[in-house]
Amino acid sequence: MxxxxxxxxxxxxxxxxxxxxxxxxxxxxxxxxxxxxxxxxxxxxxxxxxxxxxxxxxxxxxxxxxxxxxxxxxxxxxxxDWRASFRIDETERTTLIDAIETLAERFRVDIDWGVEDPTDAVALAGASTGALIEAAYDQLRVAGYTLWTWDTGDDTVAGVLAPRDDDEAMRVLGNALGLDLRPGAG
Incomplete structure (x- = not known):
């Protein structure tokens, strides 16, 4: 050992x-x-x-x-943090987009957020954090990755990306580490 x-x-x-x-x-x-x-x-x-x-x-x-x-x-x-994971205040939608895009760039995955300018807070005012995470999750799955999030116990959203082939291992590891991992849940 x-x-x-x-x-x-x-x-x-x-x-x-x-x-x-x-x-x-x-x-x-x-x-x-x-x-x-x-x-x-x-x-x-x-x-x-x-x-x-x-x-x-x-x-x-x-x-x-x-x-x-x-x-x-x-x-x-x-x-x-910001290398392989993120934890962002759930009201900071532009920062959430930036964090997920930063992680997705490692895999050469571009995310279509469904808004003309994903850096414009006004344009994102109508988009919920959950909807943004779901959009990223769906596109990452197609590219072979899973966006995982977990309950932080506060007003933040935290997550990581991992290969889709590792879904079961991520569930086991998350559970063993005390994280209530959920795929793409906002």
Whole structure:
């Protein structure tokens, strides 16, 4: 089992840590939160193991010795914000569009928001956050990706993009990390 002092080897994907696929409740086992964090980062940075590795190192430094589930979620959110995730006030529609477009650009996916100028707050006044997320979700699915969101407990909306082929793994990882993931829900 790797420890924080062990040299991190991104090629092993922590496969030796548990020797099995993750099921609900796995996060309760010692060290599994680190494994889950790494698997999460791999999936939200598809094809970019270097970015996942950088975020994982930043996550380890930020987390320190605090390994409770809430601290893990907070650390993951901080190290991935606007790189592989977003958390935006739900009333800030232009910022939400900018965040999703920034993440979608990594996969060369352009989103049609259904308004002439998606940077114009006045033009977006009639569009709900949920409708914008749904529009992005639908177009990302066609391109092979899923937009995931979760309840933040406040007036923000948070989310990530991951390959559509990883939908089941994202559900399991989200659950194990304590995130109530929903595909494309605003």
């Amino acid at each position: 790797p420890t924080r002092d062990d040299e991190f080897d991104p090629d092993d994907n922590f496969a030796h840590a548990t020797g099995h696929d993750f099921d609900e409740g796995d996060a309760e086992h010692e060290g599994d939160l680190e494994v889950l964090a790494w698997q999460w980062l791999l999936r939200i940075n598809p094809g970019d193991e270097e970015a996942a590795t950088q975020q994982f190192q930043a996550y380890r430094e930020l987390l320190g010795d605090d390994d409770d589930a809430e601290a893990v979620r907070d650390a993951l959110e901080r190290v991935t």
